[in-house]
Amino acid sequence: MGKEETYEDTVLLVTPEEMSKERLSQFSVLESAKDFHEKLLRFGELKKGLAQRGLKFGGRVLLIGNVGTDFEAFIQHLTLEIPIKLVRVRLERVLSRQNQVSVSVGIWFEFARRNAPCILYFERVENLAPQSSQESAMLTLEMERVSWDEDEVLVVASTSNPREIDRDFLSTFDRTYLSEGTTLEDRIRLMESVLRGRSDLDPGVIAELTEGRSFQEMKNLGVDLLMKEPGGDEPVSREHLERIIEDSQVLPVARKRHFDSFVLRAEGRQPPPLEAAEQVYPDDFLDQLYLMAVGNDYQQTQKVIETLNSGLPLSAQDHEFLSDYPFLLKGTPEDRLTRLLRAKKSNDRLRRIMGR
Template sequence: MSTEDIGEVIDFLPNEEVDSERIRQYSVAQKSQHFIDSLKEYERIGKDLNNKVNVFSGSALLLGCEGTDFLGFAENVALNVGANIVKLRLSQALSKAVDTPLALRTLFEFASRNSPSLIFLEELDIFAEDATNNAAVLKAALSRIDWALDRTAFVGYTTRPRNIDRKIRQSIDRTYVFEKTTTEDRIRFFEAALTEREDLDPKSVAEVTEGWSYSDLRHLVGYFLLMKPREQDQQTPSTLRAQVESSNILPVGKPQIAEAVFKEIEEGYRPKLEEVEEVYPNTLLDQLYLMAVGDNYVRTQEVIENLNKSMPLSADEQQFLNKYPFLLQGEAEDRLTRLLRAKKTHDRLSRVLGR
């Protein structure tokens, strides 16, 4: 690759420019200390450690949920061992115009020439998928990593560990697993980020945001700092929870919330029973059932049967229910009675009209 091409696909952050003041996820920074200690000890012992068998080189794999502060791990390592951070620009490295295996080789070569360096490979699974050219190139490059000899270390992360080639996992020295943010993570983060907000108690905010990811917490802090403080000294748990719920933040750390939102969007609006009863008085229901039966008796019957059994509705059935929301009204027996009555009326009218 030319110098210009390298500049397009590789990000180089000198050690002195690594932000030491950034608020990192506490549990991630704590685990990074284990890797830091290993690198420092390996640097002290040197190549003698691997005389009989290669037991360590200087590589780590991070596994965790979406929104984990993986960058915080890499930054903490770089700051403590005096390394530059070298990364691939994913948008460029994965474009059709770029030879991805060549970009990977260039990444490792560039890091070696600019040591001491920490290679930080984001979304590792993209480059380490089983039985691909990228995985073969990556495995070969990892086999040449040696912190004691050339002061080059490697940290890669993924939120999709099943997609990583087993041989890649076998070639990496350490694997660190991160789950959701801990209570201490959240308390420490809010204590550091919300120092100017006396109306917000970090412990209370931490309780309300249980299960949220590090990236979710950052978005919430941004929301709080852009809102004017409340007049009272401390928000009550109920008002705090209401404010968090109204923040318009969809936490990636709680996928069940996102799933509920997506389902509601995909299935469309489903009116409440009270709304249906108000709009469709009992005297009109027989005529409305007759209209639905005339449109599509089979589909009307299927929807009613699924409603009566509390079964999930397909997308087509949801659309049909959106067209005829009055089918929600009444008990199971009442729906079937009206359906049969509408079917008899429809058949009789068809005979009279000669259809």
């Protein structure tokens, strides 16, 4: 197979004119795209000064979000607004020929350079750069060699499973945008667009009742609500809307907490409420559990404890973290902080002993 045939087989080139302009986009992701676009414009003004200081803009962006996040909104905005060509790695072709990934890596980047200026986009990048793999090593080397400064190539990658990605590869990104799920404004704007003309369905109330749902789940729910026959021009009550949403068969399975709950119910069991955590964990076992949480993610453990202790509302990410570590709900604020500090000291000592 010739080189040009290989290009055509593993990547897809899309021009701004070919990009669809009619789509429902996640507002918070669009805001991230606008922020990056502003930085890119600013780089145009400061390029010479950065070079004189031995600095680079880079232009390698990682998008992290839960399953169902509208990463495409980021790509579409940049493609249309810069405007710029898009080189999309065809994941379905790559996964069907897993043994050829290492050979294809260089082809993707070379193709992007040939079509510069452009965006090189990797969706679900955890499938291309698993930890300690030959594929991730090749991708890391290529990422270190490409930049907007010298090649006019922007690299954007998206993932919902960052823990599965090789750490060396992750370190090549100079900017990361994190989506912690849909915001209230995301959901309101989407429902206003989907349910336009339906005076009986209040987008604001629906948005309030659907906290924690992904953007894709919200679109599915919007379609289901739109297909229901209107009962009149008067707005449906909040209680009735809540029942309609519960009976919609559009389940919020993107988040682990919700998914585990549905699995338990399908098995005929009821998930224990988070409030029951105080009765589940014996006191002498808590220190070991805290050490496990701190070892896995100290910053998020500290953030959740500070939020719990301050009495502030928990974010969707906090709720998901607590579904994995519900024992953090046990005890007084002082007890949580004491156990956190003790676990941090123990974890630091273990890391020193292990030479990490």
